[in-house]
Amino acid sequence: MKNPDHITGPAGPILEYIGLERINGPLLVVQGVKGAGFDEQVEIVTPDDKIRLGRVLSISEDVAVIEVFEGTTGLNQLTARVRFLGHPFEIAVSREELLGRVFDGLGTPLDGGPTFSEGSPRDVNGLPINPVARAYPEEFIQTGISAIDGMNTLVRGQKLPIFSGSGLSHNDLAAQIVRQARLLADDEGFAVIFAAMGVRHDEAEGFRQSFEESGVLKNVAMFLNLADDPAVERLITPRIALTAAEYLAFEQGMHVLVILTDMTNYCEALREVATSKGEIPSRKGYPGYLYSDLASLYERAGRLQNRPGSVTQIPILTMPDDDITHPIPDLTGYITEGQIVLDRTLARKAIYPPINVLPSLSRLMSDGIGPGRTREDHQNIANQLYAAYAKARQIERLASIIGEEDISATDKLYLSFAKAFEQQFLKQNDDENRTINETLDLAWQLVALLPEHELTRLKPKEIKTYGTKKGSASEDAID
Amino acid sequence: MNNSPTATQLAPTESLPVVTMISGPVLKICPASALSMNELVEVGKERLLGEVISLDHDVATVQVFENTSGIRPGTKVQGLGLPLYVELGPGLIGTIFDGVQRPLQYLQHQWGDFIQRGKIGHPLDRERVWTFSPLLSAGDQVTAGSILGEVAESSIVTHRVLIPPGKEGKLELIVPAGKYTLDDVIANVKTPDGTIHGLKLFHRWPVRKTRPYAKRLIPAEPLITGQRVIDTFFPLVKGGTAAIPGGFGTGKTITQHQLTKWTDADIIVYIGCGERGNEMTGVLVDLPQLLDPRSQHPLIERTILIANTSDMPVAAREASIYTGITIAEYYRDMGYDVALMADSTSRWAEALREISGRLEEMPAEEGFPAYLASRLAAFYERAGQVETLSNKKGSVTLIGAVSPPGGDFSEPVTMHTKRFVQCFWALDKEMASARYFPAINYLQSYSGYSRKVEPWWSEQVASGWLELTEKAMQILQEDAKLQNTVKLLGEEALPDDQKRIIEGAKLLKNDFLQQSAFDAVDTYASPQKQFLLLDIILYFFDRLAEIVAVRIPLFRALELPVVVEIHRLKFTQKGDESAPFLAIRQQIDQEIETLLQQHHENSF
Numbered sequence A: 001m002k003n004p005d006h007i008t009g010p011a012g013p014i015l016e017y018i019g020l021e022r023i024n025g026p027l028l029v030v031q032g033v034k035g036a037g038f039d040e041q042v043e044i045v046t047p048d049d050k051i052r053l054g055r056v057l058s059i060s061e062d063v064a065v066i067e068v069f070e071g072t073t074g075l076n077q078l079t080a081r082v083r084f085l086g087h088p089f090e091i092a093v094s095r096e097e098l099l100g101r102v103f104d105g106l107g108t109p110l111d112g113g114p115t116f117s118e119g120s121p122r123d124v125n126g127l128p129i130n131p132v133a134r135a136y137p138e139e140f141i142q143t144g145i146s147a148i149d150g151m152n153t154l155v156r157g158q159k160l161p162i163f164s165g166s167g168l169s170h171n172d173l174a175a176q177i178v179r180q181a182r183l184l185a186d187d188e189g190f191a192v193i194f195a196a197m198g199v200r201h202d203e204a205e206g207f208r209q210s211f212e213e214s215g216v217l218k219n220v221a222m223f224l225n226l227a228d229d230p231a232v233e234r235l236i237t238p239r240i241a242l243t244a245a246e247y248l249a250f251e252q253g254m255h256v257l258v259i260l261t262d263m264t265n266y267c268e269a270l271r272e273v274a275t276s277k278g279e280i281p282s283r284k285g286y287p288g289y290l291y292s293d294l295a296s297l298y299e300r301a302g303r304l305q306n307r308p309g310s311v312t313q314i315p316i317l318t319m320p321d322d323d324i325t326h327p328i329p330d331l332t333g334y335i336t337e338g339q340i341v342l343d344r345t346l347a348r349k350a351i352y353p354p355i356n357v358l359p360s361l362s363r364l365m366s367d368g369i370g371p372g373r374t375r376e377d378h379q380n381i382a383n384q385l386y387a388a389y390a391k392a393r394q395i396e397r398l399a400s401i402i403g404e405e406d407i408s409a410t411d412k413l414y415l416s417f418a419k420a421f422e423q424q425f426l427k428q429n430d431d432e433n434r435t436i437n438e439t440l441d442l443a444w445q446l447v448a449l450l451p452e453h454e455l456t457r458l459k460p461k462e463i464k465t466y467g468t469k470k471g472s473a474s475e476d477a478i479d
Numbered sequence B: 001m002n003n004s005p006t007a008t009q010l011a012p013t014e015s016l017p018v019v020t021m022i023s024g025p026v027l028k029i030c031p032a033s034a035l036s037m038n039e040l041v042e043v044g045k046e047r048l049l050g051e052v053i054s055l056d057h058d059v060a061t062v063q064v065f066e067n068t069s070g071i072r073p074g075t076k077v078q079g080l081g082l083p084l085y086v087e088l089g090p091g092l093i094g095t096i097f098d099g100v101q102r103p104l105q106y107l108q109h110q111w112g113d114f115i116q117r118g119k120i121g122h123p124l125d126r127e128r129v130w131t132f133s134p135l136l137s138a139g140d141q142v143t144a145g146s147i148l149g150e151v152a153e154s155s156i157v158t159h160r161v162l163i164p165p166g167k168e169g170k171l172e173l174i175v176p177a178g179k180y181t182l183d184d185v186i187a188n189v190k191t192p193d194g195t196i197h198g199l200k201l202f203h204r205w206p207v208r209k210t211r212p213y214a215k216r217l218i219p220a221e222p223l224i225t226g227q228r229v230i231d232t233f234f235p236l237v238k239g240g241t242a243a244i245p246g247g248f249g250t251g252k253t254i255t256q257h258q259l260t261k262w263t264d265a266d267i268i269v270y271i272g273c274g275e276r277g278n279e280m281t282g283v284l285v286d287l288p289q290l291l292d293p294r295s296q297h298p299l300i301e302r303t304i305l306i307a308n309t310s311d312m313p314v315a316a317r318e319a320s321i322y323t324g325i326t327i328a329e330y331y332r333d334m335g336y337d338v339a340l341m342a343d344s345t346s347r348w349a350e351a352l353r354e355i356s357g358r359l360e361e362m363p364a365e366e367g368f369p370a371y372l373a374s375r376l377a378a379f380y381e382r383a384g385q386v387e388t389l390s391n392k393k394g395s396v397t398l399i400g401a402v403s404p405p406g407g408d409f410s411e412p413v414t415m416h417t418k419r420f421v422q423c424f425w426a427l428d429k430e431m432a433s434a435r436y437f438p439a440i441n442y443l444q445s446y447s448g449y450s451r452k453v454e455p456w457w458s459e460q461v462a463s464g465w466l467e468l469t470e471k472a473m474q475i476l477q478e479d480a481k482l483q484n485t486v487k488l489l490g491e492e493a494l495p496d497d498q499k500r501i502i503e504g505a506k507l508l509k510n511d512f513l514q515q516s517a518f519d520a521v522d523t524y525a526s527p528q529k530q531f532l533l534l535d536i537i538l539y540f541f542d543r544l545a546e547i548v549a550v551r552i553p554l555f556r557a558l559e560l561p562v563v564v565e566i567h568r569l570k571f572t573q574k575g576d577e578s579a580p581f582l583a584i585r586q587q588i589d590q591e592i593e594t595l596l597q598q599h600h601e602n603s604f
């Protein structure tokens, strides 16, 4: 068993070993491997001649540790054959073979179509973008959703995650963004890459239907690792998806929107492998390199100066226990360019989308808005909404202690502002596509509920120009 | 046995070190007897750069500054015989390097938009021609740090060419004024042992070794940042240390960008250590367009950038901090005031943790190695104001961002950093959520330099500066206490004299402390403007006392037209003239007098 068989693959000789030293969770240990490299792709051949994929996690002169994406269930220590392919995990992609297609989490077609054959193979790990080559993202994407466009603006090439909780409407929100995003306006030049990691069948199907109904399906590639698919496979799915996205954006010049869901499942798979390896964990059992690992995915968004396309990422994650300080949302927030935070209290008030704007943020907003992009008053009116809503929430707390009757007249105005803000600005239908002008006008109607001397974030000139529709907000019908 | 090698033929190849194990960025190498600690090595045909980080019997552990994918056991390793170093010379300014000083502009030019491994280039451009003017002549005695001559490195920076430590002796030759490249020998020095050393416009220095200086000074000159909350309440000094801890999105990076743009340092070294690529791009786009308020030249002309973003190799991230500080010390040695930003030191600490984990070292708190505290201490210790070897004054100011998990300051990196820095600018999640920026929590933050900089402010700006700031801080602190009551009973429940504190604090918070990085005027406030603005707010606050004393309802004073004028001052005035502030003062007097007058009349 110690001697490798040499077979010849398309790229030259392939090393094959028979028999395993040890199987430990998702990991295999093979002894006496010669000539294989770190991070190399591996095929494991089961007795019934099925092939599972894996990669080398560490290797020394005598042992190679391999993670098996499809799990180790059913593998036999004596009969399993392990082939080292001599290259990292690669996919060969081409535009024709990608778009309008459905694949599993490792890139194998699920739609009966052809496997990838054209195009040159690409390492799914990608390469870091030279910061000098990046173009600063600053093109406004209108999503038609007021809480996003008005207060947490998305721009082309941004990575803006949705922090959600289990059972909240993150899927509906993501699907609505895909349908409405103006990025998708010019027909040929856009693509959607959808990568599912451990999501339920019905959720994935919901997305597919939504893409179909809005007529974008032919521009979508779906990579599906579903809830009952092997967990470790989730580690490779987003890498395949992003490799495809980079190809479409930077070689084909397309504007690509990537949805990664659910990153929490991805992180749990990473933890599982780390634990099996016996690594020293940092917080909550997650490996110390979780930050770097997530960054190796999230940083694969952006624009380049010398190439026309863009990769915009909307990762979705569910916060365990709705806890934003949990390592998964925490480290994500440290890497991404802001976050859209969904809130259970708002959801209970039947507000869709239940976006809590206070902890939400788009860091690229200030560059994507303003005269020539959206409107000159955008930044200040957004700041004013934030400040007023933050204050109103404080007053709500006070009112719940001393009673609503005993607060000052101004404070009462803040309470009606907050109510109108939630019911009219945040709340909208899932097919309601507001223009940026509609969103900003609505904002002005809302701040008109407050006395002018409270509007410290607005310039007098702006109030003169835009703040004319005093009091009309409360009369607006809510639907 | 013709075709099998003999023992003697085998020997030399056998003694060459080879890779025996690969785990992420960490390799084990054997035999290692010829390697020394911290020696640079090249791995394999691609010549991937690495550094020896431990030696145990015949096995060396190496951290590799590039992706190790595909490296196999048995790959040959070559020791380079020198430790990790940087090149120091003209051409640093305006350049962006990675963590081990690879020039990123050059890499893009040569190999495209993505960073490929094994692709290196000289850190400093060998072809560029510099105009050198000698300041010494043949026959002169030179010591380490002597200034050989000057090169105009940028429109802002005059590069002083220094005799490197270890090259002291007699100047045998020095070239005349003229144009030279970095490869040209510009001087020969004969050291006491009789060796002649050819000196060039640049030299090399190991990054993990502090550069020598004559003596340490006690810093007392403020480093003006143009950010009111910092300069007024938590000032920094040239040669000081500061930490900016805060959860994600609280404003660490923007604060450091603001400092990069507006501090009155001569040189800025900005290290993006394990952070976002776009943020570095942002700096690269902004700095050539913004003008230095002092020299009126583009700010990039005084800035050196180091970018080892979060997706770049983690070992090079660990090194980036040292690369940056060594460059900072080098300009200090020319007699400059250098400010170094490190965003984020937590990512550097995590790089340490990752490598330490791969070495299977015993972890201390939260998986960090036990030497975390001593490494942090050693880093901040490299800050300071010094008398250089050539008897000039120079300084390195260190400003480190800290990214505590969950925004919780009781974690190891924040806790240890706190022990080694004098300024602590604590960022506050709540303030950031309310879009109150800079979100520096004035109750949790502190500076050990407030009293030290007082004489400077009194002499350069206005006497009574310290009293003014102390008075403002007192209002803010009383307000914080009153807020507890307000939370329970509402503002209405307070008597007017206490309401006055709350309103005064509101003015301070909204019209003084809050400062927008994105507003063309507000982004920078000169010391003069800071004084005038604070003075006018406190003057109004004082006059409010008269209103309260005669029981005029406070809100009537707050509805005076002048209040709106006060709100606008920070956006409209640059502070180079005091007339507009005087006019507001008169308006305050007038309107308050009228109010008092009316009250007086009504009560009779």
Ligand SMILES: Nc1ncnc2c1ncn2[C@@H]1O[C@H](COP(=O)(O)OP(=O)(O)OP(=O)(O)O)[C@@H](O)[C@H]1O
Residues within 6 Å of the ligand: A333, A334, A335, A361, A362, A363, A364, A366, B246, B247, B248, B249, B250, B251, B252, B253, B254, B255, B275, B403, B437, B438, B439, B515, B516, B517, B518
């Ligand atoms: N001085 C300021 N003026 C205006 N806006 C600010 C200021 N400081 C921060 N902000 C806002 O806060 C956002 C987040 O700031 P920043 O990127 O500096 O956070 P950070 O603390 O560096 O976060 P991370 O740890 O995730 O890198 C900015 O995009 C900007 O919108």
Ligand SMILES: [Mg+2]
Residues within 6 Å of the ligand: B252, B253, B254, B275, B343
């Ligand atoms: Mg930051």
